Amino acid sequence: MVYFPEEVVEYILGFLTSHRDRNAVSLVCRSWYHVERLSRRSVLVCNCYAVRPEFVHARFPRLRSLSVKGKPRFADFGLVPAGWGATAEPWVEACAAECPGLEELRLKRMVVSDECLRLLACSFPNFRSLVLVCCEGFSTDGLAAVATSCRFIKELELHESLVEDRGSHWLECFPKPSTLLESLNFSCLTGEVNGHALEKLVARSPNLRSLRLNRSVPLDVLARILSHTHRLVDLCTGSFVRGNIADAYSGLFNGFQHCSLLKGLSGLWDATSWFIPVIFPVCKNLTCLNLSYAPMVRSTYLIEFIRHCKKLRHLWVLDHIGDGGLKIVASSCVELEELRVFPANADVRASTAVTEEGLVSISAGCDKLQYVLYFCQRMTNSALITVAKNCPRLKSFRLCIIKPGSPDAVTGQSMDEGFGAIVHSCKGLRRLSLSGLLTDIVFLYIGMYAERLEMLSVAFAGDTDDGMTYVLNGCKNLKKLEIRDSPFGDSALLAGMHKYEALRSLSMSSCNVTLGGCKSLAATMPSLNVEVMNEAVSIDEADENTNNAKVEKVYIYRTVAGPRGDAPEFISIV
Structure with a gap:
């Protein structure tokens, strides 16, 4: 093996942006591990309980960007x-103590308090980016602290987070006379917004490229904002039924x-x-x-608008666009890479x-399609086989047939062959969500053909x-x-050790896993945390009946931090 000076190795590693690639090169030899450790600036922690914060800072003492994920994804479904x-x-306390040079923090599905945001605001003098995705526990007072103290803030994004509204004063706290803001997203806020303060903030943010407003921003305010943001690349509008609509119409068009x-x-x-016509x-x-x-826009108008969007690569629509509308989309947007179709009716069963x-x-018109999320009432195996044939580049395929356990709408058979075609033909498939009447055969196909699958x-x-x-x-x-409402039990759980x-x-x-099976797994594999969420069952080694009781939910993950010390009463780490 040819040995390079550490300076050369560091220069080469600088071209690797993927966390996975960086992790891989760190395993080559001790020298590369040392160089990668000291040169890593961006760190992703996929599970906040998989490692302790102090371990991360000891491993990567010069990090500048930290991303941490908290609750598991099934939290999005109330589970x-x-x-x-x-x-x-x-995590914020550890960063404040060990990493005063932190510039970026991204948190997902975590509980963030106002005190946490205040500590963040006063601890990192060069802080530039805060992204909170599906987070909760904080209020607009915490946002005010960040806006006041982080003078170099470029990015503040609150994506689908639950924020307690205590007024829109935080919009007035950003630096004066001008800011470095490039991205501002408060679309998830539910409270009223001071339109005048918002206009002034946008006017003194010449570098603003992405602006996502919430539902309470009136139409006339949006019209005036657009006069200051000709360099916008991404926009989430406010409400189209609030404000002086008649006067705003022409201003919005201009x-x-x-x-x-x-x-x-x-x-x-x-x-x-x-x-x-205003957005044409x-x-x-x-x-x-x-x-x-x-949902209030008639599908004919939506279709006419989409027909003129020849460069579309990502499209999210409601299902009231209809099959006919999707056919027109297919003929007009040949560059489409992502399609998401959501139910328009609050009662999805009525869609x-x-x-x-x-x-x-x-699939016939968009052969570059890679990402699909599709809610529908019915599906057939022949349709899925056609999709697999037309779109071999699929990386993510999530199909939701509204009624659980629905068979092929034409033949009445299971949907095994359709999904089997997807995993067989789409060699790069990384994410798959199953729906419909499915037997063990479909899992046989997945285990045989889905070689690159990362999430199921x-x-x-x-x-x-x-x-x-x-599958295992x-x-x-x-x-x-992720598995729910399926018949898998202890034998399947222990077969995957x-x-x-x-x-x-x-x-x-809602599977057939028992407390005894969870205990057996935990005893055999101490590197795993096995968390049982079942308020009705208490762990008692001597009670055989308790061991045979089914658990409501079990969450299993690998960790180097050991059992967590903040587990609430309804969680038992066996």
Whole structure:
């Protein structure tokens, strides 16, 4: 082996931006481990309980950007009880003590307090970016502390977070006379916004490229804002039914005419068909369009607008666009890479506007398609086989048939062959969510063919423990496995012990796993944390009946930190 000076190795590693690649090169030899350790500036922690914060700083003493994920993904579906944990304080406190040069912090599904944000604001003099995704526990007072003390802030994003509204005074706390803001996202805030303060903030932020407003920003305020933001690349509009609508219409049209750089558009809350012509000036350059918040716009108007968006790569729509609308999308947006179709009706069972025909049309016209999320009432194996044939580049395929356990809508058979075609033809598939009537056969196909699959979500599927065993014996790159309302039990759970060291996490809810099975796994593999969430069952080694009781939820993940010390009463770490 040729040995390079450490300076050369560091220069080479500088071209590696992927966390996975950096981790891999650190395993080559001791010298490369040392160089990679000291040169790493960005660190991703996929589970806040998998490692202690002080270990991260000891390993990477010069990090400048830290990303931490907290609660498991099934928290998005209400499957994690309130008070589960994932508080951000230990991470921010460790950064404040060990890493005063921190510039970026990204937290996902974590509990962030106002005190935590105040500590962050006063601890890092060069702090530039704060991104909170699906977080909770803080208020606009915490945002005010960040805006006041972080004088070099460039990015403040609150994506789908729960924020307690204590007024919009925080908008007035950013630096004066000008800011370095490049991205501001408060679309998740539910309270009123001071339109005058918002306008002044935007006016003194010449570098602003991404602006995502919440639903309470009136239309006339948006119209005036657009006169200051001709360099916007991404915009989430406010409400289209608030403010002086008549006067705002012409101003909004003129404002959009000057937004020649705009590539991403979302929001359009409560917009009606009357407003669609207003946004026509920007459609020719759009690459990302999110229409999932505009249920009141008639599908004919949406389709006409989409037809002019020739450069679209990412499209989010509601299912009232219909199969016919998706057919037109397929013929107009040939560069499409991502499609998400959501139910327009709050009662998803009443949504019947799209079927397998729409998905087939999209696959026929958009052969570059890589990411699909599709809610529908019915699906067939032949449709999925056609999709697999037309779109071999698929990396993520998430299909939700509204009624659990629905068979092939034409033949009445299981959906095994359709999903089997997806995993067989789409060699680069990394994420898969199953839906419909499925037997153990589909899991056999997944284990055999889904070699690059990293995340699998299963619900209401399978016959026996063999199904889960097929997946665990195959899928050599699997990182996350989520299972709910399926018949898999202890035999399947214990059959995967050889896999759990490589698996990042496994979550099971409403399955046939018992407390005894969880104990057996934990005793055999001390490197795992096995968390049982079941308020009705207490752990008692001497009680055989308790060991035979089914657990409601179990969350299993690898860790080098040992059992966590902040587990609430309803969680037992066995």
